Amino acid sequence: MEYLLNEQQKLVKNLARKIAEERILPVRADLDEREEFPWAIMKDLADSDLFRIFVPEEYEGLGGGCLDLCLIVEELSRVCSGVAVTYAASALGSFAIRQFGTEEQKKKYLPDIAAGKRLTAFALTEASAGTDATALRTTAEKVAGGYVLNGTKQFITNGGEAEIYTVIALTDKTKGPRGASAFLVDKGTPGFSFGKKEKKLGIRASATIELIFRDCFIPEVNIVGREGMGFIQTLHTLDWSRPGIGAQAVGVAQGALEAAVDYARQRVQFGHPIIALPAVQTILADMAIQVEAARALVYAVARTVDSGAKKITEESAMAKVFSSDVAMEVTTKAVQIFGGAGYMRDFPVEKMMRDAKITQIYEGANEMLRITIAAELRKRRGRRE
Amino acid sequence: MNIVVCLKQVPGTTQVKINPQTNTLIRQDIKNIVNPFDTYALEEGVRLKERYGGKVTAISMGPPQAEGMLREAIAAGADQTILLSDRAFAGADTLATAYTLAQAIKKIEGYDLVICGRQTIDGDTGQVGPELAEELGLPFIAYVNKIEETTTGQMRIQRMIEEGHELIETPLPAVISVVKEINVPRLPSLRGIIKAKDAIIPVWTAHNLGVDPSMVGLDGSATRVVKIFFPERVRHGEKLQGDLEDQVASLIEKLRKSRVI
Structure with missing residues (x-):
């Protein structure tokens, strides 16, 4: 699919993928098993300037937008959601400083956050x-x-x-x-x-x-x-960050889809790779459709955020709810395609399924966000928009 | 420290096919990469610069598309680059390559150290480093796995030998070749890539270098590639017949005959 990414966005996406495949992939099972904080990878992300993406240029950042951040989170999450959320949480934790902070607060904190010195x-x-x-x-x-x-x-x-x-x-x-x-x-x-x-x-x-x-x-x-502004600031913060959870969900779903296709191509039953079975093909096709639809929605919402739109509560909730439901469904199906092997920790898909679940829960439970979306629908109708 | 790092662009695969008519590599559809050993050379150069100050010049001899690799070198920390590119340089063996690189390095003022990878993964000779040192009239230390300390005009380094390590003190300037144990090359940074995109990559031709045309390229090469081929794989397997005891007896006899036991 052509998402018309600009030069910087392509660069950021490729770099995040490189780090994910070269540095995260070899250790992800171990990090999961030992519940170990990924400091070495945070250092790699810092050295590669990826923490600079969400910090304005005046404070030693690269001034990227919501879409740039989503691309990075998606690529990291494609390999390991645990690492992706650690990175994304630093963008979340610094949002209030960037958006509502005083000049002194920005000067004091943002350069170190951009350099990845302080999470x-x-x-x-x-x-x-x-x-x-x-x-x-x-x-x-x-x-x-x-x-x-x-x-x-x-x-x-x-x-x-x-x-x-x-x-x-x-x-x-x-x-x-x-x-x-x-x-x-x-x-x-x-x-x-x-x-x-x-x-x-x-x-x-x-x-x-x-x-x-x-x-x-x-x-x-x-x-x-x-x-007294804390609650309003929180709502703004979460509106801004939810597309990132959507990207995290798209990433883990994409990882599961790729793993399932690879497995289906090499797993032989009844004399043929199981990808030759219509039953498996239908599942894989549905997974692919879901992932692509979720990605398209997340990118579209991220672009809406980057356009400077004032009111993004509804859109940002949609990106999060839809993608996280997709992630749960797609990772569950990936485990199904792997069969017994998928249930074992020697293969990556059970981890993806476990990792996907949280995206339906945090930064607003999906049920709550559906109510939020419904409330916006009602208000909009009331305003005759 | 003023450091020169030599880089070569090589085919990024180990399954290279050879054209049987011309005995040359089929380069279509092969992605070129920086010779992996050279990435350790570049990383070490950048680390020395970060430790002692100075600058890193990445230099390569190759076709115009090697420019992309030199941009990657800037993204990875090199301050400037030089591409030696001229039709006259084509077909060079290690001798002509070392000569050409040496002529270019002589034009870089006040360099302290030249770092090469231990060998390339295409030619695999490991000769350019030592030949380069010879051309420059400098000491050469191969297989360096650690740079311990650098003081003015002097460097203490450790290199790998077959049964351990050797600690060597060398005057500077010098030429060294490094092994992969020396460091873990960093990932490119966004700011580095952005800088690299706008960087100017100067191209030096035979004319710029003022080299003797009979010393470069195919003409300057002391060796000729006569034939490139895959060695034929011959397997002399034999299946032992009979029951287990016969098989054991026949195996022992064969081993005795061939003086293995």
Whole structure:
């Protein structure tokens, strides 16, 4: 399919593929098995300037857009979703600085993020607040010169490994979502520690951990934007990042499709490679159609984001929901085509199936996002657009 | 440190076909790559530059399309490149190649070190490095696997020999050839690729070099390729007959006859 990528996008895609095949492929099974954080690969990505893509040129980045980021995430995820999400989480964790940060905050943090010297993380989820982000309990109490954070964040991707955290906490408990604010917290700040590291079904190379704040003092200069803007900033952040989850889903589905085709070509039953069986052909064709449709949607939405469109909630949710459902279906079918072998950890498709599942859950559960899309439909009809 | 790295573009496959009429490589449909051993040479040059300052000049003799490879060298950290390209250079053997490279390197001011890969994967001779050192009148150390230290005019390096390592101190300038154990070449960077795209790759011809035409290309070659062929594979297998004991007895007799046991 011709997606009319520009020079830089082709370059970025090829480079990400090269790194994925040369550096990630040889170690992906091991990273998954040992649940090991992929530091060596993060260094490769940094040395190749891939962290610069999502940082503006003024701050030593390359000023790429949402589509550039999606291309990288897709290529990495085609080989290992755990590595891909580790990279993507750093784009997510730095979004608030890029979009809403002060000049000082940008100057302080972005060059190091662009160089890949410091990873970032975005901390919203809590035990009581997942899909319902309004049920936050972590508080930020105003004191002289800053704020004091108290509370626990759960399931934080890149937690423990990242150096910079965007943390959402309530500055005014009485105002509900309108009382939330975003703070930049450096690793090593007194009162900020890490809790349990999660053992996961998939994306096991990525780190998922609890963040614990106990009377953690954050200087005033580290609030992002104004008090009370945290919830709005979060919605913007997720609108921007969801196409990336879509790309992650497309990548893992593409990897599973390729593996299934290769296997079907060489697996002989009844005297012929199983790809000669109509039953297998139909499955493979359906997989290919689904993957391509998901990719087309993700790229189209990423381009919409890059066009500067103000309102992208609906489109970005669509890209995430559709692609993640495709990823789950396609990876499951890949395991089916592999048969018994597919169920074994000696082959890559069971990992892909485990890795795919999370894309239906995080950055907004698909059910919630469908409701969001429906709400937008209703509003739009109401406005007679 | 002012470092020169020699690179060669080679066919990127080990299943090269040979035209039986002309005894030359069939180059259609073969993707050219940087000779893999040369990538270690380039990486080591770039690392030395990062450690001690200076610049890296990547040099190659080859057809005009070798320009693409030199752009890759810039993406991988080379500061400048020179492509030696002229019809007069065609058909060169290792002697003529070393002569031509030496004439070009002599024009690079104040170089401290010339790094080559241990050999190419197409010609496989490993001769250009030592011949180049001879042409330049410089010391040559082959199979370097570690550069320990560089001080002004001096370098301590380690090289691989059959049963271990040798530590060598050499005055500079010198020519070395490196083995793959010396480093892991970096991946290209986006900023490097962007820089490489706009880089100017100067092309030096025989005229620019002012070389003696009888010393370059086919005319300057001391050797001629008479024939290239695949050695015929002859298998002298034999299946032993009889029951197990007969087979063992006959095997032992055969081994005794051939003095294996």
